[in-house]
Amino acid sequence: MTxxxxxxxxxxxxxxxxxxxxxVPPIAMAYAMLALGTHPTxxxxxxxxxxxxxxxxxxxxxxLLLWSRRPGRRTGPLLVAAGWLWYVGDAFIVAPxxxxxxxxxxxxxxxxxxxxxLVVLSFPDDRLPGRAERWCVGxxxxxxxxxxxxxxxxxxxxxxxxxxxxxxxxxLLVIDNVDTALGLNLFLRFLIGPVMFxxxxxxxxxxxTLRPSARYVxxxxxxxxxxxxxxxxFGSIDGFLSYALGIPILADGDVWNSIGYATRxxxxxxxxxxxxxxxxxxxxxxxxxxxxxxxxxxxxxEGALRQAFDDSSLQLAYPSATGWAGADGQPVxxxxxxxxxxxxxxxxxxxxxxxxIHDEVLLDDPMLVRTLTAVVRLAVDxxxxxxxxxxxxxxxxxxxxRIVEAADAERxxxxxxxxxxxxxxxxxxxxxxxxxxxxxxxxxxxxxxTELDAAAVEVKAAIDxxxxxxxxxxxxxxxxxxxxxxxxxxxxxxxxxxxTDLQIDGxxxxxxxxxxWFVSAEALANVAKHxxxxxxxxxxxxxxxxxxxxxxxxxxxxxxxxxxxLRGLVDRVAATDGMLTVQPAPGGGTVLxxxxxxxx
Amino acid sequence: xRTTLLLVDDxxxxxxxxxxxxxxxxxxxxxEAADGRSGLAMAERLHPDVALVDxxxxxxxxxxxxxxxxxxxxxxxxxxxxxxDEAEYGERAARSSADGFIAKADLSGDMVRAASG
Numbered sequence: 001m002t003x004x005x006x007x008x009x010x011x012x013x014x015x016x017x018x019x020x021x022x023x024v025p026p027i028a029m030a031y032a033m034l035a036l037g038t039h040p041t042x043x044x045x046x047x048x049x050x051x052x053x054x055x056x057x058x059x060x061x062x063x064l065l066l067w068s069r070r071p072g073r074r075t076g077p078l079l080v081a082a083g084w085l086w087y088v089g090d091a092f093i094v095a096p097x098x099x100x101x102x103x104x105x106x107x108x109x110x111x112x113x114x115x116x117x118l119v120v121l122s123f124p125d126d127r128l129p130g131r132a133e134r135w136c137v138g139x140x141x142x143x144x145x146x147x148x149x150x151x152x153x154x155x156x157x158x159x160x161x162x163x164x165x166x167x168x169x170x171x172l173l174v175i176d177n178v179d180t181a182l183g184l185n186l187f188l189r190f191l192i193g194p195v196m197f198x199x200x201x202x203x204x205x206x207x208x209t210l211r212p213s214a215r216y217v218x219x220x221x222x223x224x225x226x227x228x229x230x231x232x233x234f235g236s237i238d239g240f241l242s243y244a245l246g247i248p249i250l251a252d253g254d255v256w257n258s259i260g261y262a263t264r265x266x267x268x269x270x271x272x273x274x275x276x277x278x279x280x281x282x283x284x285x286x287x288x289x290x291x292x293x294x295x296x297x298x299x300x301x302e303g304a305l306r307q308a309f310d311d312s313s314l315q316l317a318y319p320s321a322t323g324w325a326g327a328d329g330q331p332v333x334x335x336x337x338x339x340x341x342x343x344x345x346x347x348x349x350x351x352x353x354x355x356x357i358h359d360e361v362l363l364d365d366p367m368l369v370r371t372l373t374a375v376v377r378l379a380v381d382x383x384x385x386x387x388x389x390x391x392x393x394x395x396x397x398x399x400x401x402r403i404v405e406a407a408d409a410e411r412x413x414x415x416x417x418x419x420x421x422x423x424x425x426x427x428x429x430x431x432x433x434x435x436x437x438x439x440x441x442x443x444x445x446x447x448x449x450t451e452l453d454a455a456a457v458e459v460k461a462a463i464d465x466x467x468x469x470x471x472x473x474x475x476x477x478x479x480x481x482x483x484x485x486x487x488x489x490x491x492x493x494x495x496x497x498x499x500t501d502l503q504i505d506g507x508x509x510x511x512x513x514x515x516x517w518f519v520s521a522e523a524l525a526n527v528a529k530h531x532x533x534x535x536x537x538x539x540x541x542x543x544x545x546x547x548x549x550x551x552x553x554x555x556x557x558x559x560x561x562x563x564x565x566l567r568g569l570v571d572r573v574a575a576t577d578g579m580l581t582v583q584p585a586p587g588g589g590t591v592l593x594x595x596x597x598x599x600x
Numbered sequence: 601x602r603t604t605l606l607l608v609d610d611x612x613x614x615x616x617x618x619x620x621x622x623x624x625x626x627x628x629x630x631x632e633a634a635d636g637r638s639g640l641a642m643a644e645r646l647h648p649d650v651a652l653v654d655x656x657x658x659x660x661x662x663x664x665x666x667x668x669x670x671x672x673x674x675x676x677x678x679x680x681x682x683x684x685d686e687a688e689y690g691e692r693a694a695r696s697s698a699d700g701f702i703a704k705a706d707l708s709g710d711m712v713r714a715a716s717g
Contacts, residue, residue, distance in 0.1 A: 419683055419684075424611050427705055428616075428617045430707075431621050432621070434621050435617065439624055464705070467683070477688045477692075
């Protein structure tokens with residue numbers, strides 16, 4: 001499978017490269033014309049002559065560019081043909097006048113006009129949009145054929161290919177009368193004038209009414225084409241009227257010629273600019289992907305593509321439960337699109353993943369569509385991967401929260417069991433020992449009383465230890481009275497003095513209270529055990545939906561988050577989407593700070 | 601005349617031993633209740649000199665029982681008791697309607713007398 005594909009690709013590549021050889025004849029002709037300088041006006045006014053000579057090359061280059069970008073479409077080859085035809089009228093430079101070639105070239109000289117009219121009016125859709133356009137191009141073709149016929153069979157001496165009165169007449173000459181030949185020639189050119197005006201008017205109308213996305217590409221072509229055809233129209237009518245009636249419309253021939261050459265350059269340059277704008281779009285799409293923010297997603301991508309293609313109605317759609325839906329969630333009917341819109345559907349593993357609804361004109365540029373689909377596919381895949389990642393992160397977060405919740409629930413169960421079980425039994429035992437002590441009275445055996453008192457002390461110590469253990473597992477005060485009283489109780493139990501500044505009104509979500517209490521308990525325990533501090537400060541306040549809590553001490557400092565105890569606290573705080581930091585305190589000691597979102 | 605005492609606690613074992621100990625120390629335990637509402641009803645009927653009320657009860661909290669007793673004036677002195685210690689409940693007990701707080705492990709006749717003034 002890979003081999004043939006590679007072979008076809010290579011063949012296409014060589015064909016596309018070899019196609020540029022089509023530029024050789026126009027270049028050779030242009031060189032010959034410039035080098036030999038045989039054009040009668042060359043010496044008088046070289047600049048228009050040079051631009052006129054190069055126009056055929058410009059048309060050929062534009063055609064080849066279009067051909068390579070839109071293989072299989074007619075506009076490229078037509079423009080190349082127009083570029084070649086531009087020079088056939090000057091075939092006499094390279095072909096001997098004794099042959100038919102110069103006369104054939106002279107006859108076919110004007111055929112680039114109907115071709116260019118066809119290109120201008122059908123660009124960039126590659127089809128004539130209406131009856132008026134078809135009529136204009138058809139009429140122009142017919143008149144050009146008629147003109148070629150007259151030129152071929154009625155070329156008078158002095159009006160032939162070499163413009164030299166001494167040239168021999170055409171071997172195909174049928175009408176050998178100067179006035180008749182010139183009259184026919186000018187009359188046909190006169191008829192071409194209104195048709196050319198029509199082409200110019202249609203080009204302007206198309207420029208105004210074309211869809212914005214197509215207008216961006218076609219505007220230079222249409223504007224240049226309109227200017228060009230207007231000039232030809234004026235020239236045709238002027239030529240006829242000056243000959244027939246002796247009344248030239250334009251008195252100053254030099255100015256007219258200058259305008260004429262300028263407009264003749266505008267047409268090909270417009271086409272070249274239009275073709276380059278097609279290329280621009282590809283680069284602007286590539287910039288979307290290679291931009292500083294990477295490939296945008298969702299409505300951002302839609303907006304970027306709209307901008308890149310100057311198509312404000314470009315839309316992205318994604319498969320939905322009921323068919324297709326836009327980035328805004330609204331249903332989209334891909335089967336009910338208007339004729340000027342087209343949908344390009346992307347699939348992933350055979351399953352539709354997205355659809356691009358765009359101006360139909362884009363379909364004329366396969367490379368552009370390929371680039372567009374590649375960009376959207378990349379963005380859609382990126383979005384999907386990010387969504388997967390977000391889902392996984394959310395699952396991890398939820399799982400971590402569940403683990404913490406489960407651990408808290410287990411702590412509560414153990415605390416309750418200790419409180420209701422072993423602790424109650426020990427309390428009952430302590431009360432019994434007290435009863436025995438009372439009943440024995442002061443006169444009992446002193447050794448027995450001493451032993452009894454020692455037992456009572458032991459039981460009391462056991463109760464205290466058990467109570468501390470239970471308290472550490474699940475402080476009842478936290479459950480019953482909330483974080484403020486629980487933190488105050490924690491400060492009161494600390495072996496070192498703890499100053500408190502607590503601004504917590506009411507209750508907070510249970511997991512926030514539990515987390516904050518455990519962090520405070522662990523932090524105060526660390527201060528007592530490791531910090532060598534003489535005092536600590538516990539502050540907590542709720543503001544803007546966040547609980548901010550800190551434990552500061554005046555100890556030796558050096559605490560960091562790598563310790564297993566603090567690491568556990570970091571995990572626990574992270575399970576509530578909060579943050580924990582440990583930093584040196586100004587003037588020595590350590591500040592452990594926690595921020596936990598607590599908006600209900 | 602012996603000081604009459606009502607014991608409100610949901611642990612039967614503790615109540616039994618506390619009754620024996622307190623009676624040995626000269627109190628007259630006139631009633632026992634296993635939950636807060638029973639304790640309130642019993643106090644209305646018995647009007648004890650002292651009500652020993654556990655903070656954690658199955659229906660309502662010891663703080664609520666203390667408030668009820670104070671409102672109905674059905675016990676002369678109200679003392680909260682708990683398996684937990686004073687650091688945990690002492691402050692809340694001080695702000696409650698009770699006259700004092702005793703950790704159960706420290707319970708004795710002397711403590712009851714001291715707490716009930």
